[in-house]
Amino acid sequence: MLDHLLSPIKIRNMELDNRCVMPPMGTNLGNPDATVSEKNLAYMKRRAESGVGLIITEITGVHPSGCVGLGIYDDRFIPGLRQMVDTIHQSGSKAALQLHHAGREAMPQLKKGDESR
């Protein structure tokens, strides 16, 4: 049973070292402008060092009207997200990203990015 869990698996062209997956969990560690922070990177480094096969990173807003975590609605987010993926890959884990819009839960107090100001 554990052997199976810890054995590699290929999902289309992505090979995972094992079948353990970290689900997306909002950390509230992002910068106020919804870009990836040093704290995000440190957190992901620790998680990836655990050896988990796949990390699904936290909710990432597709539009400023519903962005309550990290953002991915503008090119300015690319460098930080790239760094986060590189950090995860450096420990041998793979990364997936959870696209998100908070919808009616997009309370002004929680908003980050362009509409938080």
Ligand SMILES: Cc1cc2nc3c(=O)[nH]c(=O)nc-3n(C[C@H](O)[C@H](O)[C@H](O)COP(=O)(O)O)c2cc1C
């Ligand atoms: C602090 C915290 C943050 C979370 N953030 C997200 C998130 O960003 N996206 C999501 O889909 N689920 C989120 N969740 C739900 C977890 O992914 C969920 O608990 C996990 O999939 C385990 O599922 P279970 O609680 O049904 O066992 C979060 C849970 C916690 C405790």
